[in-house]
Amino acid sequence: MLMNLRRMALPVILLLLISLSLSACSSNPVEKDDKQITEQESKKDEQGIQSISTEDLKEKLNDDSWVIVDTRINDAYNGWKLEGVKRGGHIKGAVDFSAKWLDVEVDNKESILSETINVKGIEPAKNIVLYDANGKDALKVAEYLKGKGYENLYTYDVKEWAEDESLPMEFYENYKLIVPASIVKDIIDGKKPETFEDATQIKIIEASWGEEDTSYANGHVPTSFHINTDWIEPPPAWMLADDATLTEFALNNGFTKDDTVIVTGEAQMAAYRVATVLRYIGVKDVRVLNGGLGAWISAGYEVETESHKPTPVTDFGAKIPANPDLIDTQEELKVSLAKTDEFTLVDNRTWEEHIGESSGYSYHDKKGRIPGSVFGYAGKTDANSLDYYRNIDNTMRNADEIIAMWKEYGIDTNKHLSFMCGSGWRAAEVLYYAQVMGLENTSLYSDGWIGWSNNPENPVETGEPTN
Structure with missing residues (x-):
């Protein structure tokens, strides 16, 4: 009788062992694909977008199946230390697609954005890492791309990358020449932000063609005074003025060689034209508001319509042009x-x-x-x-x-x-x-x-x- 019970129990035990073995196999981790991130290595936010760790991102820098995208404002990509990042610039090899671009209202907007995506190689078949420093920009771009059929999307906080000096970042050598609206706002508020620490006399101007009522009076960056481009290139030829005229222009508008000048304006080309002439005559430090008055308004800052006048000077401090x-x-x-x-x-x-x-x-x-x-x-x-x-x-x-x-x-x-x-x-x-x-x-x-x-x-x- 005991022998019969043993014979009956043997198949049952074997079935139990097989069942336990199968159960154990099913609980093993799925083998990681080279183009995938496992659940242990990433987490999803409330919108279903995965985040990627710094260690994993390091491994993807030279992987052609991955594209790293900076979604912050253009100035941060260029080199400015904005939103609390320790180092300015962008992750080495990253392309840019700012979340701000999604808010711009222009003709053929979608066509322009689609062309931009294609030029930057942001392809649906690739894994796309979208990084920011505020926890908002990357998700905004991710939602936009999801709407276009993108699936392999990841987010990352660039502040972590910037904290580690051993991780590669790039910035433009002379990024300071074009200034973000937030930095201009800091200056107006009496601060001495990054790259302006040694500036002793900062002047903000608005450059446009015509008198004040043409553009300036409609709204300008607070404290700025108007520069009419005709003063540096008089009609009817509109060629660069002679040295005597440029000297008179400098003195009448209070410019000296030691000034730091930020040129703003609704018309970008006019701002850069005036900025170039100011550098030519010898003003040592001339910057331009990147994106012009539109960038100022987009940042949420108010414009003013009050007219400001410069204080004339009698000595520029050098013979014009000092930078021929x-x-x-x-x-x-x-x-x-x-x-x-x-x-x-x-x-x-x-x-x-x-x-x-x-x-x-x-x-x-x-x-x-x-x-x-x-x-x-x-x-x-x-x-x-x-x-x-x-x-x-x-x-x-x-x-x-x-x-x-x-x-x-x-x-x-x-x-x-x-x-x-x-x-x-x-x-x-x-x-x-x-x-x-x-x-x-x-x-x-x-x-x-x-x-x-x-x-x-x-x-x-x-x-x-x-x-």
Whole structure:
């Protein structure tokens, strides 16, 4: 009887052992795919977006199946230490797609954003890490991408990365040349923010064409005073004024060589044009509000309509121009154009202007280009546009993307680059961006196409370039 019970129990025991074995196997962790993050290594927020750890992110830096995206404002990507980060700039290799861009209201907005995503390689098939410093920007961009069918999305707090000095971050060498609205606000509030610690006399100006009632009176950054671009390039030619006129301009508006000046304005090109001329005459520290008045308003700050006037001075402190190499004269340009192995004249006009289909200006009918100039992009529509150099919110475009554009036409950043357009406005903005990147072997051919073509002795080319 006992033997029979033992025989009956044996199959039962075997079944129990098999059952326990299967149960144990089913509880083992799933083997990790190279392109996946396990639940132990990440967590999901309330919107179902996973976060990634610093250790895991380090491993993905050189993985082509991963794209790291900075979703903060453009200034943080450039190098400013904003929102409490210990180090400014962006994670090495990261591209930028600011959450702020989703709030911009412009024609063809969705088309512009879609093109931006494609250019930056933010593809649905890849794993996308979206990082910020406020816990909001990354989720905002994540929701936008989810709406476009993206699934492999992760978030990250860049403050953790910035805390560890051993982790690689990049910033533009001269990022301070273009200033975020929050820094301007700090200055107005009496603070001495990053890169302004040694500034003794800070002046904020608004630059635009015409008298105050044209733009300034409609609203400007508080405390700023108006600069009419006609004062530095008088009509009817609108070419750069002579030294005597520029000296009078400086003294009348209270500028000295030791000033720190921040140029603001609704029209970005006017701001960069005035900023470049201020540097040319010798003001030592001239910055521009990145994104212009639109960036100020987007940051939630109030504009004012009260008029402010500068206090004139009797001594600039140096002979004007104190920085003459920043702007090339026509004669200097002719000499430089012969040095093709060390000099490039970059034509920042539309393609239609470059090949001679359009002059670009209602007051100038001559068409064509300067022989030896190289097409360097500008805007997509007319002489008042600079789409190829700006983000959708009119801030400076990613430097890698700008340099990639230049390479298409053989523009070598190891050479001296002189930027030109029709009369110096578009090219002045491009010059500033080049110097933000650290390209200091650069200058502006201020007279541009208009100045060149007004001289009947100067040669002209039309049609598509042959080289």
